[in-house]
Amino acid sequence: MSTLNHVDDYPEIPVSLASTRTILKTGAWRSVRPVLAERSAPCSAACPAGVGIPAYLQDIKEGRPKEAFAALTSRNPFPRITGRVCPHFCEQACNLEEKTGRDSVSIRSIERWLGDETAHLPHPVPSRETGKQVAVVGSGPAGLAAAFYLRRSGHEVTVFDRRDLPGGMLRYGIPDYRLPTVIVDEELARLEAMGIEFRNGVALGSDLTLDDLEATYAAVFVATGAGRERTVGIEGESLLEPGLAFLEATGRGEVALPGDRCAVIGGGNTAMDVARVLRRLGAEVTVLYRRTVTEMPAIREEYEHAVADGVTFKWLTLPRAVKKQDGKLIVTVEDMWLGEPDESGRRRPMPTGVSRELRFHGVFSATGETADLTPFPDRLMSSDGWLSLAENGATTDPLVYAGGDLATGPATVIEAIVAGRRAARAIDHQLGLDRLWPEDNPIEVVGSAEVNPTYVPRHDRTADHVAEWAGPFAEESVTMTDAEVLYEIERCLSCGHCNACGTCFVFCPDGVITWEDGPVIDYEFCKGCGICVAECPGHAMILVNEREVSHV
Amino acid sequence: MRWAVPEAEFMDPGTLGCQGCGGTLSMRLVLKELGDDAIAVLPACCWSIIDGPWPVHALNIPVFHTAFETAAVVATGIKAAKQIKGKDTTVVAWAGDGGTFDIGLQALSGAAERNEDIVFICYDNEAYMNTGIQRSSATPLGTWTTTTPDERPEPRPKKDIMGIMAAHRIPYAATATVAYPDDLSRKVRTALAAKGGMRFLHLLSACPPGWKMAADDAIEAMRRAVQTNVFPLYEVRDGREYKITHWPEAEVDVADYFSLQGRFAPLLADDALLNLVRNNVRERWWFLVERHQQSLRKASSPDGAHLH
Numbered sequence: 059m060s061t062l063n064h065v066d067d068y069p070e071i072p073v074s075l076a077s078t079r080t081i082l083k084t085g086a087w088r089s090v091r092p093v094l095a096e097r098s099a100p101c102s103a104a105c106p107a108g109v110g111i112p113a114y115l116q117d118i119k120e121g122r123p124k125e126a127f128a129a130l131t132s133r134n135p136f137p138r139i140t141g142r143v144c145p146h147f148c149e150q151a152c153n154l155e156e157k158t159g160r161d162s163v164s165i166r167s168i169e170r171w172l173g174d175e176t177a178h179l180p181h182p183v184p185s186r187e188t189g190k191q192v193a194v195v196g197s198g199p200a201g202l203a204a205a206f207y208l209r210r211s212g213h214e215v216t217v218f219d220r221r222d223l224p225g226g227m228l229r230y231g232i233p234d235y236r237l238p239t240v241i242v243d244e245e246l247a248r249l250e251a252m253g254i255e256f257r258n259g260v261a262l263g264s265d266l267t268l269d270d271l272e273a274t275y276a277a278v279f280v281a282t283g284a285g286r287e288r289t290v291g292i293e294g295e296s297l298l299e300p301g302l303a304f305l306e307a308t309g310r311g312e313v314a315l316p317g318d319r320c321a322v323i324g325g326g327n328t329a330m331d332v333a334r335v336l337r338r339l340g341a342e343v344t345v346l347y348r349r350t351v352t353e354m355p356a357i358r359e360e361y362e363h364a365v366a367d368g369v370t371f372k373w374l375t376l377p378r379a380v381k382k383q384d385g386k387l388i389v390t391v392e393d394m395w396l397g398e399p400d401e402s403g404r405r406r407p408m409p410t411g412v413s414r415e416l417r418f419h420g421v422f423s424a425t426g427e428t429a430d431l432t433p434f435p436d437r438l439m440s441s442d443g444w445l446s447l448a449e450n451g452a453t454t455d456p457l458v459y460a461g462g463d464l465a466t467g468p469a470t471v472i473e474a475i476v477a478g479r480r481a482a483r484a485i486d487h488q489l490g491l492d493r494l495w496p497e498d499n500p501i502e503v504v505g506s507a508e509v510n511p512t513y514v515p516r517h518d519r520t521a522d523h524v525a526e527w528a529g530p531f532a533e534e535s536v537t538m539t540d541a542e543v544l545y546e547i548e549r550c551l552s553c554g555h556c557n558a559c560g561t562c563f564v565f566c567p568d569g570v571i572t573w574e575d576g577p578v579i580d581y582e583f584c585k586g587c588g589i590c591v592a593e594c595p596g597h598a599m600i601l602v603n604e605r606e607v608s609h610v
Numbered sequence: 611m612r613w614a615v616p617e618a619e620f621m622d623p624g625t626l627g628c629q630g631c632g633g634t635l636s637m638r639l640v641l642k643e644l645g646d647d648a649i650a651v652l653p654a655c656c657w658s659i660i661d662g663p664w665p666v667h668a669l670n671i672p673v674f675h676t677a678f679e680t681a682a683v684v685a686t687g688i689k690a691a692k693q694i695k696g697k698d699t700t701v702v703a704w705a706g707d708g709g710t711f712d713i714g715l716q717a718l719s720g721a722a723e724r725n726e727d728i729v730f731i732c733y734d735n736e737a738y739m740n741t742g743i744q745r746s747s748a749t750p751l752g753t754w755t756t757t758t759p760d761e762r763p764e765p766r767p768k769k770d771i772m773g774i775m776a777a778h779r780i781p782y783a784a785t786a787t788v789a790y791p792d793d794l795s796r797k798v799r800t801a802l803a804a805k806g807g808m809r810f811l812h813l814l815s816a817c818p819p820g821w822k823m824a825a826d827d828a829i830e831a832m833r834r835a836v837q838t839n840v841f842p843l844y845e846v847r848d849g850r851e852y853k854i855t856h857w858p859e860a861e862v863d864v865a866d867y868f869s870l871q872g873r874f875a876p877l878l879a880d881d882a883l884l885n886l887v888r889n890n891v892r893e894r895w896w897f898l899v900e901r902h903q904q905s906l907r908k909a910s911s912p913d914g915a916h917l918h
């Protein structure tokens with residue numbers, strides 16, 4: 059046996075000096091490959107405007123509110139407004155709720171925060187003028203959204219409204235405690251700063267006709283809303299106060315309570331707001347509704363707010379007649395029961411024959427609104443007596459578009475905005491101006507079975523807080539704080555959108571994902587285990603069969 | 611990035627780990643904390659292969675391949691040589707469960723008893739995977755392996771390696787898994803900070819082929835091992851001071867862990883056996899909770915500061 063005293067006495071041993079990278083191309087093992095794939099989040103798909111929610115949430119999280127605002131306003135110019143009054147279709151679709159049973163992300167509250175945070179930012183002025191003039195009739199959310207996008211495209215835009223101030227239902231319908239008028243005014247000022255001209259006190263039909271407009275303008279968008287109040291159709295109708303007119307009057311500061319006991323007939327949003335305004339002014343308020351809470355068309359949250367305000371509801375109560383006696387109004391109501399569902403799918407109220415008399419100081423009607431079609435010439439009407447409209451708002455006249463509540467009947471602010479935006483896009487197209495509109499959202503929606511909620515924190519949802527009482531019309535809720543917003547955003551899975559969380563990078567067993575502000579996969583070595591896809595919280599990566607990938 | 615895991619890599623791609631290998635990911639994440647002033651000693655195990663065949667290898671630190679039973683003692687020798695040369699290099703013995711619980715145990719016990727200044731890391735895939743899924747003393751009760759087939763599954767409970775290491779009164783011992791990367795990273799840092807004596811890390815590491823499951827379930831499987839208390843995350847200082855580092859939010863039934871893996875088919879088919887295992891898991895968890903609380907009480911008592 060030799061002695062090992064010197065390094066030269068040791069036998070040679072093999073040493074590996076080169077990297078596995080040089081010869082072991084383990085990508086050849088792969089049968090499926092992970093790829094980053096931007097897909098629609100269910101919240102974005104449920105939002106009528108298709109706002110790319112996970113993407114702008116990431117902008118906020120990473121301290122880029124301006125970019126978030128730009129992303130949001132590319133689909134909805136008024137986050138301050140919808141962030142307050144939208145029935146948040148998005149939240150109803152949230153995968154977090156479906157997957158874990160936890161409450162959805164408070165998307166609307168985040169939107170509101172972003173709106174307030176960026177309220178001082180001017181809207182972009184167009185980089186070039188097209189020299190085209192476009193008229194918008196009606197300055198509700200549909201008209202305002204159309205004006206915003208048309209102006210952004212570089213057209214000269216004039217907005218006409220028959221009222222003395224623009225804003226439509228935003229100003230004269232939705233009360234201040236939900237949407238302060240100052241906010242509407244500030245939004246209008248921003249639109250004016252873009253160069254949009256407002257002409258108030260001009261009514262289509264009486265002051266000006268569509269033909270007049272077509273003579274001057276390259277295109278016209280009409281969004282005159284659904285402001286004509288339905289009558290209840292009962293004996294003593296003239297003793298009723300129309301609810302919408304009452305809201306408009308209070309909006310103008312002309313507050314007048316008919317007495318301390320009031321009734322509101324109806325179950326929609328107008329009924330809720332009329333009841334709440336009366337209640338907040340100090341009256342005892344009873345809503346008379348012929349069906350029950352389940353069939354009521356009002357936004358659920360609004361009903362809950364009305365209950366919280368102390369409004370009383372009498373269900374299955376149908377007013378039959380109103381008369382005046384000793385300075386009071388006597389309402390004869392009949393008790394109802396629910397029969398088979400009607401065309402709307404809701405169970406139909408059926409008479410029981412049992413009647414009673416109720417006494418009030420004032421009774422308000424709020425049983426729905428319809429559009430006033432008198433300003434439209436016959437050539438734009440379809441055979442059923444309604445406006446003939448394509449999906450993008452095109453009428454049978456190539457120069458005239460229409461949309462919003464006018465086309466749909468009473469709907470929501472965001473649907474009106476979408477109609478305005480869609481028409482603006484159609485008009486751009488019609489004028490042959492190839493402005494770069496953002497691409498449509500991916501059709502594929504990330505399902506709740508695909509997401510991985512492991513890595514989002516489990517804390518409870520945070521939303522707007524209730525404000526301290528500061529008068530009947532002071533805003534009833536408070537925008538979340540910065541910290542609360544960031545905390546709430548942490549709960550979002552970021553479905554279908556890589557928000558650079560780094561989960562795939564951390565868990566790739568082979569370290570084939572490099573990090574360059576986001577994941578970059580090295581297919582020379584990726585073995586296709588699929589862990590990155592399985593762990594990605596929002597399933598922003600998908601696995602693609604290698605056979606379907608074309609090799610160059 | 612949401613994670614407190616360093617971005618720097620010390621493992622090249624092109625490793626020969628199977629798709630979804632938990633042992634490979636364990637190495638990758640541990641190395642991120644170890645850095646490049648380290649040497650790894652690998653006894654016979656999957657990692658002897660994973661690092662690559664001559665003349666290539668994947669780790670960006672020197673690797674010393676050695677005999678199956680010798681990880682701890684070779685690491686001890688290398689550390690001694692480094693010390694003589696005045697170097698502070700971290701020496702890590704990186705062994706499978708076979709090389710730790712079974713054949714490597716004598717060398718490990720000796721090094722632990724001498725309180726050698728090394729880090730011994732066991733990546734535990736609960737069988738001899740490299741040679742074709744034979745049972746080891748780390749294989750849990752009721753598990754299928756090629757030597758404990760479905761008709762005669764593993765008859766003995768998993769050996770309590772953490773208890774054995776604690777009994778050696780080494781400065782630091784901890785369990786961890788890559789399914790909880792921040793916890794793992796922190797424990798590697800703690801082990802490094804406790805230099806001067808023996809440190810032991812027990813890492814549960816999924817093996818998709820050996821556990822009979824899909825590669826992309828690997829992280830979920832390790833996560834469920836923790837959520838069900840089958841593999842609690844805790845650390846032991848000086849063999850006495852216990853601290854549970856992750857408290858599962860709700861009790862998740864052990865079957866949630868077993869059902870993800872084909873190797874537990876015998877358990878899932880035998881209610882009595884499953885109940886036995888379930889009770890063992892509970893008992894073990896409450897034992898740890900008691901030790902944890904006891905340690906808290908001692909730490910807050912006037913003479914509790916010094917446990918030695």
Ligand SMILES: Cc1cc2nc3c(=O)[nH]c(=O)nc-3n(C[C@H](O)[C@H](O)[C@H](O)COP(=O)(O)OP(=O)(O)OC[C@H]3O[C@@H](n4cnc5c(N)ncnc54)[C@H](O)[C@@H]3O)c2cc1C
Pocket residue numbers: 143144145195196197198199200201218219220221224225226227228231232233260261262263281282283284285302305327328331357433461462463464468469470471472474
């Ligand atoms: C009380 C109430 C509460 C509501 N609450 C909510 C809510 O919480 N959330 C929500 O999403 N939606 C709510 N809505 C619905 C929402 O306000 C409407 O869907 C939305 O405003 C419709 O927008 P629009 O632009 O189509 O019409 P409008 O907002 O009605 O605007 C139409 C505009 O056209 C003008 N106009 C009408 N006729 C003419 C004419 N002949 N010439 C010139 N101008 C004319 C009007 O003066 C008005 O300014 C509520 C509605 C009401 C009434």
Ligand SMILES: Cc1ncc(C[n+]2csc(CCOP(=O)(O)OP(=O)(O)O)c2C)c(N)n1
Pocket residue numbers: 633654655656657677678679705706707708709710735737738739740741746
């Ligand atoms: C003394 C000796 N006996 C047997 C073997 C064969 N052998 C090589 S690796 C291995 C299994 C290792 O199992 P484990 O330590 O659990 O690591 P794993 O392969 O599971 O990662 C065996 C038995 C050997 N190399 N040396």
Ligand code: SF4
Pocket residue numbers: 094552555556557558559560561562563576577590593594595596597598599
């Ligand atoms: S895991 Fe995170 S970083 Fe990776 S793709 Fe998904 S969202 Fe992006």
Ligand code: SF4
Pocket residue numbers: 092565566567568569570571579583584585586587588589590591630
């Ligand atoms: S985790 Fe890594 S190896 Fe596995 S599929 Fe994804 S990129 Fe490829």
Ligand SMILES: [Mg+2]
Pocket residue numbers: 706707708734735736737738739
């Ligand atoms: Mg093993």
